[in-house]
Amino acid sequence: MADKSFFIDTTKCTACRGCQIACKQWNKNPGTKTLQQGNHQNPADLSASTFKLVRFNEVEVPGGEPQWFFFPDQCRHCMSPPCKEVADEKAKGAIIHDEKTGAVIFNPKVKIKPGDFKEVREACPYDIPRISGAGIMAKCTMCFDRINEGMLPACVKTCPTGAMNFGDRKEILEKANKRLEEVKGTYKDAMLANTDDVRVIFLIVDDPKKYHKFAVADNTIGITRKMALKRLFQPLTSLRHMIG
Amino acid sequence: MTSMKITRRTFLKVSGATAAGTIMGGLGFDLSPAEVYAQELRIKGAKETTSICCYCSVGCGIIVHTDAKGKVINAEGDPDHPISEGALCAKGASSYQIAVNPHRLQKVLYRAPYSSTWKEVKWEWALEKIAANIKKSRDASFMEKNAAGQVVNRTNGIASVGSAAMDNEECWLYSKMLRALGLIYVEHQARI
Numbered sequence: 001m002a003d004k005s006f007f008i009d010t011t012k013c014t015a016c017r018g019c020q021i022a023c024k025q026w027n028k029n030p031g032t033k034t035l036q037q038g039n040h041q042n043p044a045d046l047s048a049s050t051f052k053l054v055r056f057n058e059v060e061v062p063g064g065e066p067q068w069f070f071f072p073d074q075c076r077h078c079m080s081p082p083c084k085e086v087a088d089e090k091a092k093g094a095i096i097h098d099e100k101t102g103a104v105i106f107n108p109k110v111k112i113k114p115g116d117f118k119e120v121r122e123a124c125p126y127d128i129p130r131i132s133g134a135g136i137m138a139k140c141t142m143c144f145d146r147i148n149e150g151m152l153p154a155c156v157k158t159c160p161t162g163a164m165n166f167g168d169r170k171e172i173l174e175k176a177n178k179r180l181e182e183v184k185g186t187y188k189d190a191m192l193a194n195t196d197d198v199r200v201i202f203l204i205v206d207d208p209k210k211y212h213k214f215a216v217a218d219n220t221i222g223i224t225r226k227m228a229l230k231r232l233f234q235p236l237t238s239l240r241h242m243i244g
Numbered sequence: 245m246t247s248m249k250i251t252r253r254t255f256l257k258v259s260g261a262t263a264a265g266t267i268m269g270g271l272g273f274d275l276s277p278a279e280v281y282a283q284e285l286r287i288k289g290a291k292e293t294t295s296i297c298c299y300c301s302v303g304c305g306i307i308v309h310t311d312a313k314g315k316v317i318n319a320e321g322d323p324d325h326p327i328s329e330g331a332l333c334a335k336g337a338s339s340y341q342i343a344v345n346p347h348r349l350q351k352v353l354y355r356a357p358y359s360s361t362w363k364e365v366k367w368e369w370a371l372e373k374i375a376a377n378i379k380k381s382r383d384a385s386f387m388e389k390n391a392a393g394q395v396v397n398r399t400n401g402i403a404s405v406g407s408a409a410m411d412n413e414e415c416w417l418y419s420k421m422l423r424a425l426g427l428i429y430v431e432h433q434a435r436i
Contacts (some may be wrong), residue, residue, distance in 0.1 A: 021337040022320065145285045158321055159330035 019155035026154035048132035076198035092114035125217035304328035403429035
């Protein structure tokens with residue numbers, strides 16, 4: 001199986017939340033009790049039982065019309081996932097990186113301590129990992145069981161507007177770049193988010209922060225630097241393991 | 245080194261440079277994803293039945309998966325359906341819960357006038373009660389002629405609201421029944 005990727009075209013997203021519900025349904029995740037947050041987003045955040053969440057962000061422009069940004073958030077299935085780096089040290093086998101598809105999978109059989117989980121979550125530039133009360137980490141699985149049977153992930157299959165796309169990475173990249181060229185005329189700030197680093201490529205047309213605090217990875221996340229330094233020293237620690 | 249500014253970009257470069265080290269660090273020990281997700285596709289071998297979403301007038305196609313015992317185990321968009329081509333909105337995507345949902349009512353509940361509590365009743369009793377109430381209201385409000393003396397034969401005391409969940413033929417039958425009773429307040433919530 002070829003390397004897989006998503007392309008999420010936010011210009012086509014109407015925030016119908018079909019993806020969010022299809023994800024819940026396929027993964028048999030229960031509903032969560034929520035409170036009115038003052039906007040249309042529901043639930044308020046991702047959780048161990050909500051792997052996919054359409055974020056609604058209202059932005060007030062002084063003197064202008066208020067703007068509304070929709071962001072169907074999910075795990076980006078990084079090319080080299082920082083969460084796995086941390087987990088490998090803290091809870092062996094808790095996170096797996098599938099070589100064929102590139103899916104980053106949290107092992108539901110491996111428990112992790114709350115303190116260790118905190119580090120895993122902080123390592124994620126997109127703030128995706130969540131933990132259940134039983135100490136099991138959870139997030140988007142790329143519908144691993146479905147894609148291995150040649151089926152589309154539940155969120156992609158259900159999308160009525162074509163905002164969610166999935167396929168072989170090469171084709172997805174072509175599709176994403178083609179669409180970027182198309183929308184550039186209308187939206188001068190259009191961009192593809194972290195294309196080279198992740199397998200879930202978002203097309204956004206404004207300042208990423210207007211969509212979501214963690215829409216695009218940058219160096220403002222403190223742990224990123226810590227992680228990078230840790231990686232730098234990793235060959236040494238590995239060597240120590242081998243000797244010791 | 246600590247003064248080196250590491251951006252997300254350089255961070256990824258660093259990770260590339262240390263990839264060899266990481267592989268050695270793992271010593272080739274890694275659980276295969278197949279082990280983690282050893283379970284089969286949960287709809288493998290399930291019976292597939294096509295259906296139409298009951299929620300709005302778009303009428304998207306749904307495939308309902310049932311197990312050997314006939315229990316609904318999954319429902320998702322039908323890619324071969326000409327209207328929706330496999331797509332479903334949030335309501336359609338939740339249609340599995342029409343069949344499987346512990347919060348659904350299993351029995352008819354009745355709250356008597358001025359009562360503050362619900363009690364369980366039988367279907368037969370409920371249908372009789374509805375029929376009796378319709379008769380009572382119709383008899384009381386039926387109008388043969390209007391103020392101008394024209395024949396109208398209408399029932400002003402009853403209104404009907406709904407239902408988008410009905411198909412074309414059901415709508416025809418339902419409308420026919422309401423007109424026969426003399427209703428003029430017939431409203432159909434055709435979308436959402």
